[in-house]
Amino acid sequence: MAEIRITMKRVFRKGFLCLEIPEDEGIREALKKILISCREKYNDFVQVTIKPPYKPRTTGAKSQNHHLNGHIVQLCNITQHSYEEIKYCVKMKAVEALEYPYTIINGYLLPKSEHECNTEECAKLIEAAHLLAADWQIVLKE
Numbered sequence: 001m002a003e004i005r006i007t008m009k010r011v012f013r014k015g016f017l018c019l020e021i022p023e024d025e026g027i028r029e030a031l032k033k034i035l036i037s038c039r040e041k042y043n044d045f046v047q048v049t050i051k052p053p054y055k056p057r058t059t060g061a062k063s064q065n066h067h068l069n070g071h072i073v074q075l076c077n078i079t080q081h082s083y084e085e086i087k088y089c090v091k092m093k094a095v096e097a098l099e100y101p102y103t104i105i106n107g108y109l110l111p112k113s114e115h116e117c118n119t120e121e122c123a124k125l126i127e128a129a130h131l132l133a134a135d136w137q138i139v140l141k142e
Helices: 025-042 064-079 083-098 119-135
Strands: 009-013 016-020 102-105 108-111
Touching: 064 083, 064 119, 083 108, 083 119
Parallel strands: none
Antiparallel strands: 009 016, 102 108
């Protein structure tokens, strides 16, 4: 069954957990499909995970994005692979070792784009770059 991640605003109604559904039609349609499936297959039970939303990854000088890209460039320079090749290796390492989010399209694993990352997910990519460098016996400069 499909899974979706949605950041929603809590609204107060005594005795109930109430969340506002975003206006995005794609999200609404995906949520509707899952809820219909849960009604038909699981007697209206659903599994919910609640956690604080994370901010988008940081960008600019001395940011997470700068840190990650700096490591990717270092790995490119040492291994002579392209930026895109190393970035993909970092993402796959993050998927395999750190539970980095991904989707599967026709049997192909597609890691989440770093442009859509939050601070937690970007931290996983940075850690994956460290792990990959260690696997390849490369010392990265911070």
